Amino acid sequence: MALEPIQQVRGRAVHVPGNDIDTDRITPARYLKVVTFDGLGEALFYDERFNPDGSEKPHPLNDPRFKGASIMLVGANFGCGSSREHSPQAIYRAGFRALIGESFAEIFFGNSTALSMPCVTASKSDIEALAQAIEQDPGLEVTVDVERLEVRYADKAFKVNLPATAQKALVEGRWDPIADLLEAGDLLEQASARLPKAVLS
Amino acid sequence: MGKSLYQKVWESHAVRTLPNGQTQLFIDTHLIHEVTSPQAFGMLRDLGLKVRFPERTFATVDHIVPTHSLAEPFADPQADEMIRQLRKNVQEFGITFFDVTSGQQGIVHVIGPENGITQPGMTIACGDSHTSTHGAFGAIAFGIGTTQVRDVLATQTMAVSKLKVRRINVNGKLRPGVYAKDVILHIIKVLGVNGGIGYAYEYGGSVFDNFSMEERMTVCNMSIEGGARIGYVNPDQTTFDYLKGRPYAPKGEAWEQAVARWKALASDPDAHYDDIVNIRAEDIAPTVTWGINPGQGCAITDRVPDPALYPEAERAGLEEALKHMKLRPGQPIKGVKVDVAFLGSCTNGRISDFREAARYLKGRKVAPGVRAIAVPGSQQVARQCEEEGIAQIFREAGFEWRGAGCSMCLAMNPDKLVGDELCASSSNRNFKGRQGSATGRTVLMSPVMVVAAAVTGQVSDAREVFGVSELVGV
Ligand code: SF4
Numbered sequence: 001m002a003l004e005p006i007q008q009v010r011g012r013a014v015h016v017p018g019n020d021i022d023t024d025r026i027t028p029a030r031y032l033k034v035v036t037f038d039g040l041g042e043a044l045f046y047d048e049r050f051n052p053d054g055s056e057k058p059h060p061l062n063d064p065r066f067k068g069a070s071i072m073l074v075g076a077n078f079g080c081g082s083s084r085e086h087s088p089q090a091i092y093r094a095g096f097r098a099l100i101g102e103s104f105a106e107i108f109f110g111n112s113t114a115l116s117m118p119c120v121t122a123s124k125s126d127i128e129a130l131a132q133a134i135e136q137d138p139g140l141e142v143t144v145d146v147e148r149l150e151v152r153y154a155d156k157a158f159k160v161n162l163p164a165t166a167q168k169a170l171v172e173g174r175w176d177p178i179a180d181l182l183e184a185g186d187l188l189e190q191a192s193a194r195l196p197k198a199v200l201s
Numbered sequence: 202m203g204k205s206l207y208q209k210v211w212e213s214h215a216v217r218t219l220p221n222g223q224t225q226l227f228i229d230t231h232l233i234h235e236v237t238s239p240q241a242f243g244m245l246r247d248l249g250l251k252v253r254f255p256e257r258t259f260a261t262v263d264h265i266v267p268t269h270s271l272a273e274p275f276a277d278p279q280a281d282e283m284i285r286q287l288r289k290n291v292q293e294f295g296i297t298f299f300d301v302t303s304g305q306q307g308i309v310h311v312i313g314p315e316n317g318i319t320q321p322g323m324t325i326a327c328g329d330s331h332t333s334t335h336g337a338f339g340a341i342a343f344g345i346g347t348t349q350v351r352d353v354l355a356t357q358t359m360a361v362s363k364l365k366v367r368r369i370n371v372n373g374k375l376r377p378g379v380y381a382k383d384v385i386l387h388i389i390k391v392l393g394v395n396g397g398i399g400y401a402y403e404y405g406g407s408v409f410d411n412f413s414m415e416e417r418m419t420v421c422n423m424s425i426e427g428g429a430r431i432g433y434v435n436p437d438q439t440t441f442d443y444l445k446g447r448p449y450a451p452k453g454e455a456w457e458q459a460v461a462r463w464k465a466l467a468s469d470p471d472a473h474y475d476d477i478v479n480i481r482a483e484d485i486a487p488t489v490t491w492g493i494n495p496g497q498g499c500a501i502t503d504r505v506p507d508p509a510l511y512p513e514a515e516r517a518g519l520e521e522a523l524k525h526m527k528l529r530p531g532q533p534i535k536g537v538k539v540d541v542a543f544l545g546s547c548t549n550g551r552i553s554d555f556r557e558a559a560r561y562l563k564g565r566k567v568a569p570g571v572r573a574i575a576v577p578g579s580q581q582v583a584r585q586c587e588e589e590g591i592a593q594i595f596r597e598a599g600f601e602w603r604g605a606g607c608s609m610c611l612a613m614n615p616d617k618l619v620g621d622e623l624c625a626s627s628s629n630r631n632f633k634g635r636q637g638s639a640t641g642r643t644v645l646m647s648p649v650m651v652v653a654a655a656v657t658g659q660v661s662d663a664r665e666v667f668g669v670s671e672l673v674g675v
Binding site (some may be wrong): 003 | 211221222223225227229239248254256257259263267275277279323331344346347349352357360395399425428430448452455494496521550611630635637669
């Protein structure tokens with residue numbers, strides 16, 4: 001299965017501030033009553049963005065200056081809470097292709113990587129400086145360089161982190177592991193034969 | 202240097218190293234439910250793949266089931282569509298399904314253990330972050346995303362990176378009125394909601410040695426609230442006694458062999474840990490949350506924080522939490538008015554939770570104006586509660602006694618908070634909007650504290666409400 005290698009993500013960015021933003025905020029549970037991921041982009045941050053009557057609340061994603069952004073800047077422990085892949089799916093389907101944050105919850109990170117959406121980490125001060133730059137110039141082009149592990153904008157650049165396994169998976173176009181897993185072939189039957197199994201008895 | 206249980210299980214389940222450096226890990230037992238599996242089956246079909254070892258996957262329906270009536274079709278057409286999809290998927294791929302008509306349906310993390318499907322030394326995965334619950338048996342159990350559900354269905358393996366192991370010792374004697382729920386809320390408060398990122402938590406010490414399996418499950422369940430995807434307790438005689446005779450547990454000679462194998466899996470006395478944390482049991486108080494994440498907790502006797510007294514960098518977060526919770530800076534948490542009391546969930550919806558709560562509820566009444574709901578974690582727990590007269594105690598007190606499911610833990614079924622109602626809840630998450638209303642407020646606590654809140658209409662100290670002496674010896 002040939003997958004698109006993700007070496008760089010380039011685009012405009014938007015800053016969604018705050019720490020510990022959980023998956024219930026990213027995609028409220030009522031949007032989980034679906035049997036496909038289609039249309040989930042609409043659900044993104046719904047209760048943070050809209051009042052119960054459907055009118056808009058002030059939120060960076062409602063700000064017309066940041067419409068069309070493909071890179072999201074976030075705080076610490078982003079995506080904590082449930083394992084719902086609906087959250088990264090909603091972010092991806094709303095047009096985002098990379099996240100830059102202080103830290104990410106583990107399951108969210110893995111789910112995002114498997115969707116080809118890098119979640120790179122950076123220092124709070126670097127993220128804040130970038131947030132200020134896009135506040136001043138919302139049209140600013142930002143590059144998340146997954147190969148060189150840096151973020152570039154205007155005449156500035158800062159280092160970011162990404163576990164080597166995720167970096168390799170993205171850069172080599174192996175972010176969806178299914179092909180690699182299937183290659184194990186008979187090793188799977190051998191493992192199943194020797195490992196414990198719950199059997200009704 | 203010896204090995205931890207995590208290390209031993211990892212080594213025996215590693216199939217091979219993947220090209221990106223991750224490990225292809227075999228998953229002994231895969232649990233699925235209606236919310237995170239339909240898209241995985243869809244992906245499987247798109248790729249023309251089959252379920253590789255269907256006998257290793259078990260399904261239940263828990264998140265969307267109504268707890269009033271199981272008459273079908275469900276009133277909510279989306280929920281109805283979800284259960285029908287699941288039935289279609291399990292039928293097509295030959296997967297065991299604990300359907301609502303089976304008498305064994307319930308929350309996935311309640312039915313796995315009660316049927317003996319959860320066993321020591323197993324790797325267990327489920328598209329649900331509270332899969333860490335199964336770690337109580339010395340299993341390595343963790344939540345996965347839907348794409349990984351597909352991977353496990355197709356190959357019974359997944360791509361994973363090894364975690365570090367943090368040993369958390371709780372030694373000493375818990376004070377009266379302090380429960381397993383308080384232990385984990387305390388641990389999260391001490392280590393933070395992201396303190397566990399990159400770690401598996403191994404819980405031990407005299408408090409865990411003395412805990413029942415259900416108490417261990419309560420703690421392991423909320424590991425993820427502390428950022429740790431995995432939390433486990435080494436298997437011991439308590440584990441074996443719990444499992445013996447359960448439907449899926451080994452029998453006869455196979456049982457003896459299994460116990461010998463399980464004993465050898467426990468962490469060696471000189472096991473290597475990447476970090477060790479020691480907590481004194483005596484330092485743990487009945488704990489409640491005051492904020493919008495499970496780390497924002499305090500002793501019931503404490504006041505909520507005053508942001509002005511905190512460093513600048515922390516203030517915005519504290520203010521946001523207090524604003525959502527409609528609490529004044531520095532006000533005592535005790536006495537805050539409660540609108541709803543919810544007893545249930547995969548954290549505290551087991552038989553021992555209802556037994557303990559019923560001991561104090563018996564002969565008392567839910568305070569006027571409080572909507573109190575009791576939701577057993579499984580149909581089996583519901584039956585036991587009926588047989589033991591527990592359900593009757595709840596009904597007589599004015600609780601609504603419901604059918605099994607997740608219910609108001611996340612409100613994907615009709616059980617929801619309305620407006621800014623405040624809920625005293627035995628569940629595990631107090632995130633904004635978690636219980637079905639964007640402005641709803643959740644205060645997490647132990648089942649006995651939920652009962653105290655229900656009968657007083659306020660966040661209360663159960664030790665005062667029920668008399669400390671009554672609680673001695675708990
Ligand atoms: S009870 Fe709550 S936390 Fe547990 S599985 Fe159900 S929704 Fe998730």
